[in-house]
Structures are given as C-alpha cells and as structure tokens.
Amino acid sequence: MTPGRASLVIGAATVSGGGQADDIAVINPADQQIVGYAPAAGEQLVDDAVQAARRAYGDWSARPAAERAAHLSVIARWIRSRAGELARTLTLEQGKPLSEAASEVSAAAAAFDYYAAEAVRVYGQTVPTDSRTLRSLVIHQPYGVTAAITTWNYPLGLMAWKLAPALAAGCTVVAKPSELTPLATLDLIRGAAESGLPPGVLNSVSGTGAATGRYLAGHPGVAKISFTGGTSTGRQLLELAARDIKSVTLELGGHSPMIVAADAPLSLAVPDAVKRSFRNAGQLCNSVNRIFVERPVAQEFTEKFAAAAARLTVGPGLADPEPDIGPLTSAAALDRVERHVADARQAGAEVLTGGARPPDGPASAGYFYLPTVVRGGDGLLMLREETFGPVAPVVVVDDLDEAITAANALDFGLVCYLYTRDLRTSFTAAERLEFGTVSVNSVGGGDVHYPYAGWKRSGLGVELGRQGLEEYLRVKNIRMEIGYP
Numbered sequence: 001m002t003p004g005r006a007s008l009v010i011g012a013a014t015v016s017g018g019g020q021a022d023d024i025a026v027i028n029p030a031d032q033q034i035v036g037y038a039p040a041a042g043e044q045l046v047d048d049a050v051q052a053a054r055r056a057y058g059d060w061s062a063r064p065a066a067e068r069a070a071h072l073s074v075i076a077r078w079i080r081s082r083a084g085e086l087a088r089t090l091t092l093e094q095g096k097p098l099s100e101a102a103s104e105v106s107a108a109a110a111a112f113d114y115y116a117a118e119a120v121r122v123y124g125q126t127v128p129t130d131s132r133t134l135r136s137l138v139i140h141q142p143y144g145v146t147a148a149i150t151t152w153n154y155p156l157g158l159m160a161w162k163l164a165p166a167l168a169a170g171c172t173v174v175a176k177p178s179e180l181t182p183l184a185t186l187d188l189i190r191g192a193a194e195s196g197l198p199p200g201v202l203n204s205v206s207g208t209g210a211a212t213g214r215y216l217a218g219h220p221g222v223a224k225i226s227f228t229g230g231t232s233t234g235r236q237l238l239e240l241a242a243r244d245i246k247s248v249t250l251e252l253g254g255h256s257p258m259i260v261a262a263d264a265p266l267s268l269a270v271p272d273a274v275k276r277s278f279r280n281a282g283q284l285c286n287s288v289n290r291i292f293v294e295r296p297v298a299q300e301f302t303e304k305f306a307a308a309a310a311r312l313t314v315g316p317g318l319a320d321p322e323p324d325i326g327p328l329t330s331a332a333a334l335d336r337v338e339r340h341v342a343d344a345r346q347a348g349a350e351v352l353t354g355g356a357r358p359p360d361g362p363a364s365a366g367y368f369y370l371p372t373v374v375r376g377g378d379g380l381l382m383l384r385e386e387t388f389g390p391v392a393p394v395v396v397v398d399d400l401d402e403a404i405t406a407a408n409a410l411d412f413g414l415v416c417y418l419y420t421r422d423l424r425t426s427f428t429a430a431e432r433l434e435f436g437t438v439s440v441n442s443v444g445g446g447d448v449h450y451p452y453a454g455w456k457r458s459g460l461g462v463e464l465g466r467q468g469l470e471e472y473l474r475v476k477n478i479r480m481e482i483g484y485p
C-alpha cells in the first residue's frame, strides 16, 4: 500500500503541503514502516489558519447555541460513519490494538454528542444589587480563537475533548495534533469541514512542536491555548502565553499511585491494576505508575498481579487474534522504558515478569516491550519519573498513612486509585489525597461526563464534564442603571 498524504484544512481551503522543506513521515511503531505523510506547516500557514479562525469567530460565536450544537451532532455522526477507517489509522500510527482504537473513536464521537447537549445549557445569572434601579447580569462568552495542541497517546480522543467544548462554547479553533500521530485527527477535521462546518471555524496545522506548535501558541491572534502533553512543554506554553496574557488549560503528565488496603477486594484490585498499568502499553497519563500495598496482602497481591501480567499477549495492533498490548509509539518511548528498568535492576529491585523486549516473533521488529512488574529496590527512578510504558513497581507499606504520604510526595496530582472495602477509609483517604481525581475501587477514568483536572504539575484548569466547557468561556458582567431621568 502506498502511504497516503494527509491534508490540512485552512479556512475554505484544503492544503496538502506545509510550506516547510519536508513533510512529516508517520511511522507504524509495530514495524517501523511509513504509513503516511502530513504537511509540516510553516509560519505562513499557521498565520493563515489563525486569520481564518479570527474571520470565522464573529459569526460562529453569535450563532444560537442550538445551531452550533447541531453542527457538533453532525460531526459525531460523521465520526461514527467512518469508525472503521479511523480506528485502523489510529492503530497504524499509534500502535494500540484495533478494538482499543475503536473505543477511542467512539469516545471521540461521544464527546461531540455530550458537548452538543451542553452547548444549550450555558446559563448566566442575575445578581441582586444594592440599588433599586441597578441591574446586574452575568453572562458567559467565548474567548475567541483557540489553539488546541495535543499529544500522541490518544490522538483522536484527546483532540475531541478540546474541539467539542471549544466549538460548543463559540470559540473557533486551530488544531495541532502530535507530529507522531497526525493522520486520524487531520482526517476528522477534513470530515468536519466536508460535513458543513462553516469555513474557518475549525482549522488544522500539523508539524513539530518546536516549529508549528510554537508559532501557533505564540501567535498574537490566539486567545486561548488548550494543551495536552508533557509537563515541560506545558511550562514552555505557559511562558509563551504569559507574553499576551492568554488563557491556558493544561493537561500534563501524571504519576498515578494505586493504593491497595489490607481489606481491598483483591479479585477486583488485581485485574484493575493489570488494566491500568498496561493498557495502551502503559502510555496513559493516568496509568498506574506505582502501587502501594499494605503488608498483610502484599505477597498475595504481587504474585497474582505478576502472574496476570505475564499472561498478557504482545503484538501488532492489527494482528488476528488481537494482542492485549501493542508497541510503544516511538523509539524514544522504548528508550525511556529500558532506562527505567535498567535503573531498577541496578538499585536491587526484583523484576518479577517482563523486563525485556520480546525476543522473537512479529513483536520483535517494532517498539515492543513486555509487561513488567518490579518489586523492591531503593530510590527507583520509576517511582519519581513517569515511565509512560508497560512497567509497574510494587512497594510494600505498613499502613495507609504511609501510603497516602508517599502518594502525595510527588509533584504530580492527576489520578490516584484506592482499593478498600471500608467506606470511612474511602472518604478520609480521598479527601487527603492531593489529586484531581481519586478513583475508589475503579480504574475508569477520562470519562466525558466528569471533570478531569490535573493538580500540582499535572495541569491547570479542567477538561471534560460541564467544567470542561467553562474553560472556553469568560465572564462578563452587564451592569444596567434603569433609573435614568
């Protein structure tokens, strides 16, 4: 199959070259073959896209919310009508097994449906004043042009979580997917344009972060930056935004602990630990990065967890039968995993299962790594830094106090998982844990219905849920004196 060439949508135009010397070659991480090309948008194209979004803003923001909602519903239908193709593209560019890619596609469609419903519920307030003749109304209006910049682990899902609320709020958007995985996202944006979204409302630019991303985020015509990616990139964007006092929403790195109390239902905790440590090859912002287990159940939990991890199959995401785990998305991701495991070995940790790339078979050609469970060791790198790979360290603790203190000790605060049968422990621990989400006896996460916020260095602002829409709206107070002569 000849690799296809994706195109950008800029205003009413479809653009197939980026204006920079080289287009971006997108690599299949399962076999390192090129699966497509995307334009590397230079400064001129980024400017064109922002100007198109600015021109479209007046009309789009003034439309009745119900009209914007109708457009979002059309996009949701378009996504569902192309679900098979989009899922296949996601697997080819990102690596996850096809059924997980299909779930990501349906989550993207669900985001457009959810915010279509929310668009018409942006209510204001009337505020009592201290005068008989003064009236005060509080209304919410969109920021303007939004730069939506996302990373590669859930390319379509993460972008949908930005596009849907931004468009529902009345913002217009210039979207920049990751240079590693731009293809499905560019397809979605082309589909939205072809489904009748007015020109300029949703534009796309692809390219590297250092060039295209930086031009976009630093463009004075952009009023709002909504970003998902690494903490160090988030910090750079915050600095860029400070220049023009732009509004910023950041969804950044995590280092999610799982706490397993002595009374935890292990028949639930073990499979959930497997799911959240190894799904998407551990490339989840809310992946379980460290497991604190109370001593009385530590041995049973660890043995069952390692045995279940060892049973997981690893292979190309399009293989039949489908594997449990695909490859890591890039050589850099694989390098980091290898570095963290080597560090653990050096620190005296026991590698209970995995700890290597698959030795042979189809999985040996790509960026694959076996699901790995580590126990013990002192000062492990993987207990401080996000591995972003299929590696889970287990640490034994004497009591829940020790687990909570250790969980709160890092500068990350995205998600903490807690397993216990005790309702009082659930509440008191959940209140003490310094995370935007505490998930008790469940590893569900990133659901469009609930707010998802990173605390500390895991982010700024909120994504998803009703609060995720408010991020794209600013407050205006209309004061009206009606006692004029």
Ligand code: NAD
Residues within 6 Å of the ligand: 149, 150, 151, 152, 153, 154, 158, 176, 177, 178, 179, 207, 208, 209, 210, 212, 213, 214, 217, 228, 229, 230, 231, 233, 234, 236, 237, 251, 252, 253, 254, 284, 285, 286, 386, 388, 414, 454, 458, 459
């Ligand atoms: P990254 O931060 O390097 O890149 C993300 C995006 O930013 C890409 O589109 C990239 O091109 C762009 N970019 C990079 N440098 C830029 C710059 N200087 N200016 C403008 N744009 C720039 O991505 P990464 O670190 O490989 O992503 C993985 C991280 O994302 C992990 O830490 C993970 O936890 C995090 N993540 C967080 C969430 C969440 O919801 N909190 C979700 C998924 C992933």
